[in-house]
Amino acid sequence: MTILPYHEIIDHLPLGVLIVDETRKICFWNAWLAGYTSIAGKEAAGRALEELFPEQDNSRFAFALEQVLRTKSPQIMSQALNRYLIPIRIPSLERHGVSLMQQTVSLQYLADDDGRGYALVSIMNVTENVIRSAALTELAHKLQHDNNRDHLTTLYNRRFMWEWLVQQIKQSSRHGYPIACLMLDLDNFKNINDRYGHEEGDLVLCGFAGIVDEHLRKSDILVRYGGEEFVVLMPQCDIEAAIVAAWRTVKGVRAAAIGSLAPGQITCSIGISIYDPNNPRTGEELLKEADKRLYEAKNSGKDQVVPGSM
Amino acid sequence: MQLTPAQHDALSEIANIGASRSAKQLSLLLDDEIQLSIPKVDIVMVSELPEAIGIAVTDDVACVYQDMSGCLTGKARLIFHTHESRLLVQALVGSVPVLSGISMQIYEHEAMKEIGNIIISVCISTMTDMLGKETRLAIPMYREGLFGEIIEEDSRHAGVLVMKAALTAGRRGISGILIVTLSIPDIVGLLMSLDNFLAGCAGQQEPE
Numbered sequence: 398m399t400i401l402p403y404h405e406i407i408d409h410l411p412l413g414v415l416i417v418d419e420t421r422k423i424c425f426w427n428a429w430l431a432g433y434t435s436i437a438g439k440e441a442a443g444r445a446l447e448e449l450f451p452e453q454d455n456s457r458f459a460f461a462l463e464q465v466l467r468t469k470s471p472q473i474m475s476q477a478l479n480r481y482l483i484p485i486r487i488p489s490l491e492r493h494g495v496s497l498m499q500q501t502v503s504l505q506y507l508a509d510d511d512g513r514g515y516a517l518v519s520i521m522n523v524t525e526n527v528i529r530s531a532a533l534t535e536l537a538h539k540l541q542h543d544n545n546r547d548h549l550t551t552l553y554n555r556r557f558m559w560e561w562l563v564q565q566i567k568q569s570s571r572h573g574y575p576i577a578c579l580m581l582d583l584d585n586f587k588n589i590n591d592r593y594g595h596e597e598g599d600l601v602l603c604g605f606a607g608i609v610d611e612h613l614r615k616s617d618i619l620v621r622y623g624g625e626e627f628v629v630l631m632p633q634c635d636i637e638a639a640i641v642a643a644w645r646t647v648k649g650v651r652a653a654a655i656g657s658l659a660p661g662q663i664t665c666s667i668g669i670s671i672y673d674p675n676n677p678r679t680g681e682e683l684l685k686e687a688d689k690r691l692y693e694a695k696n697s698g699k700d701q702v703v704p705g706s707m
Numbered sequence: 708m709q710l711t712p713a714q715h716d717a718l719s720e721i722a723n724i725g726a727s728r729s730a731k732q733l734s735l736l737l738d739d740e741i742q743l744s745i746p747k748v749d750i751v752m753v754s755e756l757p758e759a760i761g762i763a764v765t766d767d768v769a770c771v772y773q774d775m776s777g778c779l780t781g782k783a784r785l786i787f788h789t790h791e792s793r794l795l796v797q798a799l800v801g802s803v804p805v806l807s808g809i810s811m812q813i814y815e816h817e818a819m820k821e822i823g824n825i826i827i828s829v830c831i832s833t834m835t836d837m838l839g840k841e842t843r844l845a846i847p848m849y850r851e852g853l854f855g856e857i858i859e860e861d862s863r864h865a866g867v868l869v870m871k872a873a874l875t876a877g878r879r880g881i882s883g884i885l886i887v888t889l890s891i892p893d894i895v896g897l898l899m900s901l902d903n904f905l906a907g908c909a910g911q912q913e914p915e
Contacts, residue, residue: 456735457732457735457736460732460735464828464829464832467832468828468832468843468844469843470773470828470832470843470844470845471824471844471845471846471847472824472825472828473817473820473821473824473846473847474821475817475818475820475821476817477815477817477818477821478736478737478817478818478821478822479736479821501817503846505846506843
């Protein structure tokens with residue numbers, strides 16, 4: 398088998414290869430680099446990388462080079478933290494905010510027969526992977542959002558609520574704080590639907606959700622539990638604070654014009670239960686008690702709050 | 708195998724010099740204030756490692772490792788509990804959602820490899836330079852798994868130089884552990900070099 402000269406082999410590699418000597422000067426620059434940068438090997442030879450790209454901040458590369466030549470051990474420069482080493486514009490791939498070739502770089506130590514040290518720098522083009530990853534990340538964000546939200550009101554849905562509640566109960570047990578659970582129901586919603594139609598009914602649901610949300614803290618979550626039933630979960634909230642928040646919501650809803658309906662036409666009832674870390678129970682039990690209190694509020698004339706016991 | 712108080716102090720100081728050099732580079736790279744200190748160093752046997760560092764063999768960990776050759780032969784590993792490594796990467800490159808069935812974490816792992824590479828190479832080279840033990844490192848690798856699986860390839864009779872690292876990134880405190888597994892003769896050689904280093908330092912002190 399005939400062995401080709403090494404530089405011919407390296408010139409055919411689908412990656413950038415340069416070799417830097419102990420004085421930080423380039424002594425080899427392969428065809429891949431020459432093609433992408435329009436800097437010929439002869440032009441690059443004898444110059445430092447920062448001379449070729451003076452606008453670049455090369456401090457990370459300078460450190461990596463120093464480490465490799467001094468310790469004779471490799472260094473890597475990830476795309477995730479550095480984006481690229483050599484600025485190469487790739488307009489044909491300009492998507493997801495990526496306009497320069499994204500690169501993964503590795504530096505390794507080499508020594509010649511006379512013991513002189515060199516750093517072998519290889520540059521891999523990972524732009525396609527980065528763009529694909531950005532597209533997948535975007536998609537994942539969207540799927541995650543859609544999976545966790547109710548389509549009509551854009552509030553959180555039950556799937557998200559159960560996941561959230563399991564985590565919060567763990568946190569509550571670890572840190573010893575209570576969680577308030579409010580179950581809300583729009584009073585006489587069936588009549589509204591029957592009288593004004595489903596379109597108006599949908600507007601009322603969305604308007605109601607907006608008004609309830611205005612009365613919550615940033616740390617609380619509002620969930621469309623189903624139909625005209627909603628759940629508010631309030632971490633680090635005891636029974637007294639939950640009652641205050643619930644009454645504020647009841648009064649706020651009563652005073653608001655929702656959809657095309659005048660203030661007073663829409664009211665709601667609320668049942669409250671509290672998760673006490675000293676007396677643990679499941680999320681299902683917490684919701685069940687809030688539902689029971691809501692039922693009591695409905696049976697006691699609606700438009701009111703019925704709290705559970707601690 | 709126990710460190711004498713003088714060896715312990717010297718090793719702590721050397722480790723912290725390496726840590727502060729690493730932190731400087733990480734701060735520049737990440738354009739954020741990264742603090743790294745090594746509050747505890749120790750030498751234990753591999754079999755004593757889980758208890759010594761407070762990581763159970765059944766704990767999930769993330770690990771960047773580099774093989775060592777030369778005067779010291781073994782493996783240097785930077786280990787984080789998996790959730791700590793996620794916090795670190797999140798603080799550095801932001802959060803990446805998990806899309807079932809598709810690996811979205813390749814770039815997180817690349818970032819961890821680079822961070823581990825900087826910390827391991829600077830700490831090890833600082834130590835070996837000061838102790839005159841020329842040692843080369845191989846390419847950094849990344850691995851996740853149970854701690855027991857990760858150390859099972861080490862001989863139970865090997866020694867481990869343990870350096871507990873406290874890292875602060877993006878206002879989050881994250882603790883990792885740098886462990887260097889070496890054969891017993893290499894550990895003995897390292898301690899002898901440490902004693903020589905201490906003797907050299909004492910010799911340089913001016914008489915009162």
